[in-house]
Amino acid sequence: MAIVTINTVGKHEDQSVTICGWLTHKRSSGRIRFLVLRDGTGIIQATMIKGETDQQAIDLYPELTQESSLAVTGTVRRDQRAPGGYEILVAGIEVFQIAETYPIAPKEHGVGFLMDHRHLWLRSPRQRAILRIRHTVIDSARKFFDDQGFTLLDAPILTPSSCEGTTTLFETDYFGNRKAFLSQSGQLYMEAGAMAFGKVYCCGPTFRAEKSKTRRHLTEFWMIEPEIAFADLGTIMGLAEGLILAIVEAVLKTRQPELQILKRDVTKLEQIQPPFHVLRYDEALQILRDAGESIVWGQDFGGGHETMISNHFDKPVLIHRYPAETRAFYMKNDPDRPEVALCMDVLAPEGYGEIIGGGQREDVPDILEQKIQQAELPAEDFAWYVDLRRYGSVPHAGFGLGIERTVAWICGLEHVREAIPFPRLLDRLHP
């Protein structure tokens, strides 16, 4: 007897199969009983009818609780009344375990309760849809880079000092007399990689010990960060557009059922077509001023500002050449206009905010050293980084794409916490 998965059950019409899965819920009416099974690939209804189903299985029905693990054997039948079009006419049931009373009832629950039960919440259709889309986002992004000759280069998680210097870091004292920190970006290491491989990217977790408590923030989140040698700001702006297009295309192509579960308006995703809108910081500033915001040149945009800008457009917006003051020390200033940096952000549509940040890196050793000093960073920690400019320095650029914000945007989520299997937030570490 072949064990088949629910998504392939249609190929076995009128054949006897075994399905291994969990009972999501059950119903009965007189002499007919229904089990709804989930196996990770789909959901199917199993039907027990007196006279056609083994009496032993029918007698088992009252014992079967939500989330009990079962192997159900029976005949695959096409039936209009069954969700999914097919059902199993049960011959027999083998029980792996009768589950205890399951905390997550088929009804609405509060966020706090669901977060406390995240390990079980993952079983619900909505969460599975989101996390499958996350898989596709990461997978398609990696394919995009792989196909263009990038090398995956994993960045370290434990680092001797800050990549950016400003944000709060997670500290560990494991390394004796010197502190170590959890990485907040793999970028500096990708720059070293770009000088070795030409084009590299990393994809991994990053950590920010900021006391941020908003729907866009996680304490631990994932980034995919490409870095390219012999490249300038324009190169990576094109790369960013191509990456987002590739991700959206892959999700639309392979995740329609999941988007449907999420009730996502796919027309919003279908209109993500090239070319994206490209604005200078000054132009974005003008949009805000026209909307009545009193914002002065030199100020960075807040979350509300980003939403206002992105609401002007129906696809992602690239904003470039922000005031250098608002950017990290490693950004190269525009030689034609030194008060702005050769940097760019990509704002997702529908108010999802910044999903990409990047730019061209400072490639002159003396200027970089000055910037490190101005940022009041310990020179010795960055000596290796300056070395990259001493031994064959080249123009190079890269960016980081936030996985969870991208997933939240594509899925149309209210909060990034659902875009990662086990979210770590301010004051939330469990489960």
Place this chain on the structure above:
RNA sequence: UCCCCAGUAGCUCAGUUGGCAGAGCAGGUGGCUGUUAACCACCGGGUCCGCGGUUCGAGUCCGUGCUGGGGAGCCA
């Protein structure tokens, strides 16, 4: 760190002017010959977040602490 909101049954919530603690779901029992979060009847289930105060009387009003949620700043 700051601002706003909430905390009542396992879960989601209602609880009037301060006057006997409630419903739906989940759980249990029974019924129903095709259900779609099935339905119907019945049953069990409470530190009303903690502490202090006002009052004849507090789930309700006041103070305070804790927990959770939303937002700001900062960021992806």
